[in-house]
Amino acid sequence: MGAPVVCERLELSTPWLQELRSAEQSSAADFAATTGLGGGHAVAESAREDQAISASRPVVPKSQELVYELKIGEIMTRDPVVVGPDCLMSELKEILRVRRISGVPVVDNGSLVGIISIEDLIVALEKGETSARVGDKMTRQVQTVYADESVIQAVTKFARYGYGRLPVVDRSGRLVGIVTQGDIVRGLLRQLDVQWQEEEIHRYRASHIFEDIESDQTGLVLRYKVTARDFVRGGEASSKLKKALERLGGEPQLVRRVAVAAYEAETNLIIHTDNGGDLIAEVQPDRIRVVALDTGPGIPDVEMALRPGFSTAPDWIRELGFGAGMGLNNIKSCADEMRLESRVGVGTRLEAVFYLPGRREKEAA
């Protein structure tokens, strides 16, 4: 079998597996280094798939997440081949050869009593014990995993015990499947592929909005209503705005600056206004403009309001951790332009503008 060569290739070509290993400390130590003999062909395919995936996007965090999210039952081989304890080693040899597998659980009267592998068979063949019973040569202390456990449980057990396969049982102890390291690799890749394709489609649709739509000036306006004194929902508008900008393919640092400014503006609407207000983000090809609008009470001294540490927030609001007098300064330091206009009894308009990277390059050129 070509498995060992395939394993080398797999390991070299899968940095995310190595990351997975380091993330799980030693638990996944032998995860990629050894692969179930029976998994050779499929793993070779997986390695190619993996190269294709890793070339187009970093998959490390996703694969780490997946080993927790995916259940063993979703990736295991169902209805595995089993043998009884009275099966002879010579019969076992034929079963392994014909089914192209490297080990089978031993079941007696419906319950799992042991496991026998190709390694046990080789030892028996060397000793000329072809007519020995499987029941006498099998491993009795069987490590099992539950079908409803996370894949990480199987990864950990493979690393700890060095087995090529683990029988999978349900909570009543009934054998429901078998899992190999090859199953895990295939399961993860399949899931990554599915999620990646879904995500790519969404991202493509969102990030091409400005290229696909032609007009003299294209803009996307996102408007959020902010309710005065509603601290429980505080941050919801800016959180939604942040997610929208991420969807639109915004560069993370820029998205962060807009989100921080939007959060401070939103908080000001919650704390200081009579009737709440609107948080409006206008996304244009070259800039993002965030405007916070309210209908009062208005700021008596705008210059004073902009002074770091100056705050008019009452004590009860300060106790919540607000009112540090830093909100407007935060907005100013995040934004490329900021304007604050206010009239007592009328309302306040705060505008923060963020240039998109493309614009700066154009201006420099």
Added chain:
Amino acid sequence: MTVQDLVAALRLKVLTGEAALQREVSGGYAADLLSCAMARARAGNVWVTLQAHANVVAVASLLDLAAVIITEGVEPDPAARQKADEEGVVLLSTPQTTYAVVAEMARLGIPAGS
């Protein structure tokens, strides 16, 4: 060092965000004023505070923090917990003071957040 390592080392109680404990901690930040956290804490940081209301979760989510450690045994209100569950924000709690937690984090080699 992951959040999980920190939980083990400081014997913290995991209140929410069980699924995100394998995240690497990029640094630490401590303050009880949200605007200060907003200005200074960075993605992947652990924020130590005794504030425990829903807006802490909003800040943590917006900044993509690795975790929030709520000190002095303050219990977050149900709205905060629910929001944290929705946003996948890791909330941890400890009876220790902010100072003690920060000292311990420094001893573990967690740098100031930046």
